[in-house]
Amino acid sequence: MSRFSLAPRLRYLADRARRIDVASVIERAREASEQHGKAVPVVVVDMLWSAGRHNVGFQDYIDYDFAILTKAERDTFMTHPVSNQISQQYDHPDYRHLFHDKAEFDARFDAFLKREWMLITEGNADELRTFTERQGTIVVKETHGQAGTGVHRYHAADVADWTAFHAELLAKKQVLVEEVIRQHEDLAAVCPGTVNTTRITAFFDGEKTHILAIAQKFGRGAVSDQMSFGGFYTMLDENGHSMGPGYDSHGHVHVTHPDSGFPIADFQLPMMDEVRAFVDQVARVVPQIQYVGWDIVVTPDGPVLVEGNWGAGVYENKPSVTGIRTGHKPRYQAAIGF
Known part of the structure; x- marks a missing residue:
């Protein structure tokens, strides 16, 4: 290439x-x-x-x-400017809207969501009520939110006026409604109050899907595991095992989860064989978008898709926390050829 x-x-x-x-x-x-x-x-x-x-x-x-x-060690780390260059070159502009718009994304990747979802539109307050009462709890998103913005969790028991609730969500543009994901017990053991997502950065070369980096995000009980909600992450090796304690971009290091006490370095992502196969499947749905940061959740029945990010961003190893002084860039170079 x-x-x-x-x-x-x-x-x-x-x-x-x-x-x-x-x-x-x-x-x-x-x-x-x-x-x-x-x-x-x-x-x-x-x-x-x-x-x-x-x-x-x-x-x-x-x-x-x-x-x-050292310079040699630095050269092994993926960075955001390089990641941006990959996105610009290998993610076709005509197809990026399928990843920008969460409603379009859910429609295109419906078979891989493995949960119910609906859109709030004018006049469908009764449909919203039926959906929410059936689920008990729902997650509502803005269609163009980023980094967890515009994501909220609502409980049917807290809604007294469904017409007003529907109008409020419509006015706030919180129109994508989804069933809450039930995560695998190994993820719930770390943080049961948040659905903890796994970010898998992958490159599809037209024939093969290359997994470049895996980051496991953990929440603090909020609706999202993003850093803006107090979340943090740890890098996983190719077998899904944690490479060390958790950390974020605000200088916080978590040897154990602050709420559950779970040792982050002991975490093992379950069902890794199923996860690899799943990422290969979703990467082929829109092959024109070759470089994607896939957010998935492993459930008791296997992995499910949360979203895909065509501007994949970067999750990397932190040497002062893990003691590992090399990053993932060689994997990117081997797969993409730069």
Whole structure:
């Protein structure tokens, strides 16, 4: 396969240069300085050089402890700018809307959701009531929300006026209604109050689906396991076993789950053979979108699909937490050929 085209990278770098927030860079440099004992000016220069020359995002630099890594070690880490280049080159613009719009996504991937869902429209308050009372609890989403925004959980027992409830959701554009996923007991053992998703970043080359990285996210009892809801993640190895404690982008490290006390390094994702086969199946539904971050949940009956992210983002190892000083970039390079 060819290398990335130069034009998108130049546009990306130019856009970053226009939007650079010097105060934010210095703040991040101070964070690295305090954690790793490096002088702030040295870190600032290194961050800017890494961004301009090596496609390293400022937050990547902090999250993956670049201040303590050698150049050879840094070169093994996937970064957000590189991930963005992959997305731009291998995810066809004409098909991205199927992943942007959650309602369109549910319709296209309905067979893999393995749960009931409906759309709120004008005049279907009775349908909403029937659906919600049958389920007991529902999850409602905005069709274009990101990072857990616009996701809410409602209980039928709390609704007194169904017409008003329907009108409220419609006005807030919270129109995608889904059945709550029942997760596998091994996931519930870590956090039973949140459906804990597994982010599997994969590349479909037209014949084979390559699993590039696996991150297990854990919530804190809220409707979402995203960091904005207090969630965190741990990287899993190719066999689905945790590579160490959990962490987030806010400096929090969790050796055990703060609520359940479960040792994060002991976690094993169940049904890995089924998970691999499932990811291969969903990757073939829209083959024009080759590079995707798939969010799945393992249930007692096997994996189910939550959503797909064509702008896959990056989940990586954190050396200061795991003691592992290498990342996943070689897997990306072997699969994609850059």
